[in-house]
Amino acid sequence: MIRKRSLVRRTAAVAAAGAAALVLAACGGDGDDGSSAAGHGGHSTATASASTSQGQHNAADVTFAKGMIPHHRQAIEMADLAPERAQSAKVKKLAADIKKAQDPEIKTLSGWLTSWGEEVPADGAMDHSMHGMDGMMTAEEMTELENASGKAFDTAFMEMMIKHHEGAVEMAKTEQADGAYAPATKMAEEIIASQSAEIEQMNQLLGKD
Template sequence: MRKKLFLGALAVASAVVLGACGGNDSMSGMDGDHNADDVTFAQQMIPHHSQALDMAKLVPSRSTDPKVVDLAGRIEKAQDPEIKQMQGWLTTWGASMPGMSHESMPGMMPAEDMTTLEGSKGAEFDKRWLDMMIKHHQGAVDMAETELSKGSNPEAKALARKIIDAQQAEITEMQGLLRS
């Protein structure tokens, strides 16, 4: 009896492993039709969006430009629900959040840059914040483009498209604010 249970468990484990080795094919029937690229997208975009929220929360007490304050508020309103959505996917997919270096993701700001930003005020803060957020948003766009090309989950791909559209528009807006 024990041998049959062991062999049955081994067969199930083998099927799971082989199913996971299917490259970019979706893992149909396994935790919500996704692939490893969908998981990576969510695992990386959550801390990426979290840093954008940290940056946005600095604005009201440091900026002197109402347009920058408004933009930061819109970034918070958009990205906080997206974080919750991606956390839900990871739970559904049985994936966890690995510990990873912020600098390993496109557009993430090193701790020293965040410290310098936190110590700034007024026009100096606004310029630094806009410069950093443009780079940060471009990193998110790059990550979302990877999801569109390699991911398989329709919801994740739809969010990637939404991120690209919104953040490219905000990049354009921020470039305009820097010029004015």
């Protein structure tokens, strides 16, 4: 009887020890795997998020967007004068192409500034410090263009727009050299290509080439 009780006790002890070992092993496994997965996974995800949010744009990108918006607006203002004043069908087409290309770019540039928490230049508020720089026309030059018509308008429009485009190309080259935001440097590349081609076209129409 005593032997029987001892055997039962031993069996119970072994079973309990075995169960405890299983529980400990299970807990240990969960702890190691769980902490490892949460630790490494969570850390790498946080690091990836941080690296993604950093360095997307820099001061040069902001300067490019804030400068190109009023620059484009003035080009469109000049282009809007062409339908009623220009004599040459080629000049009218050129003006239409300029407006078609630059209007969407203004919207894109404005969207970037908003997403960066930067202020979008007010429509119609021209920064006077830009006049004479980057090819911007003065108020007097704009009045001269508004008062011209026929062949005189065509000549004035192209001469002013060449100067205007050359300023935009220089701004775009600065963005390519100093900017960090890939879509902005891509737009700069497109501006250089398209406006350089239009400069060449206008020089040809003016008989300068």
